[in-house]
Amino acid sequence: MKRRDFAAVLTAGVATPTLLGAAPAHAADRSATGLPQHMSAVLTAELADRDAAKALAPLLYDVGFDWRPETAPPADCDFILAFGFGNRPPAGGGDPVKVRYEPGPVNEELADTVARVRARRNVPVYAQWEIARFLVSKYGMSDVTSIEPLIAPDGTITYLSTDGVAAQVAEARKRVPGGAGTACVIGFRDHHKRCVQTTRDRGLKAYAPRGFSMPHTYDPESGQAWTRRRDLYLVNDMLAQWSALRAKLMAEAFPNG
Incomplete structure (x- = not known):
């Protein structure tokens, strides 16, 4: 998928209602639109690394596209x-x-x-x-x-x-x-x-x-x-989320420093 196509998916599929404060569907319903899969596919192509893309896509989705708490x-x-x-x-x-x-x-x-x-x-x-x-x-x-x-x-x-x-x-x-x-x-x-x-x-x-x-x-x-x-x-806010996430991931990967 080309980058401009991916941007169109974000705008038409999920990003606009969420960021403009409309009442979006539940997070699980949004996932059903296929956005995480699109993100993973684009990252796989960009990074030439399926495993890294698989790990990163849900993190990017959570920080950038899911703004409502449980x-x-x-x-x-x-x-x-x-x-x-x-x-x-x-x-x-x-x-x-x-x-x-x-x-x-x-x-x-x-x-x-x-x-x-x-x-x-x-x-x-x-x-x-x-x-x-x-x-x-x-x-x-x-x-x-x-x-x-x-x-x-x-x-x-x-x-x-x-x-x-x-x-x-x-x-x-x-x-x-x-x-x-x-x-x-x-x-x-x-x-x-x-x-x-x-x-x-x-x-x-x-x-x-x-x-x-x-x-x-x-x-x-x-x-x-x-x-x-x-x-x-x-x-x-995304910067703050990434900072907290980075600390958690580092602690999990290297608990002894």
């Missing part, structure tokens, strides 16, 4: 874990290294989503601080643990990564009587899959809440440049 009913969860997305520069100005950013409109939408899920399943909430602020101020919500940035003695602020948030929650859940339980993960639409996977990588059971849509409108005024525009964010 779901479970909210009734199955023991706590809600909400990851922030973007922010706004400090309203009063000042040194952004030492003056906390504003939560911004996207995190308010994420807080609204948490509230909808919480109305269905009244369980503890662990929320990145940008979301937690709205849960308390807008909804007066109780039993909310705010995951805060790290502040050094000199006042320097270090904001947590997706993994940093998941790590803090995983540590907190170790102290819960009866076990850590299952997380109902809330996250921005294009960040959601990685939120669930990162939570699992930290040793927690985690799912997206079935039947709930996630916020998906980008904020062009976000203080994080990579969260202002969808095409740029998707590249950023």
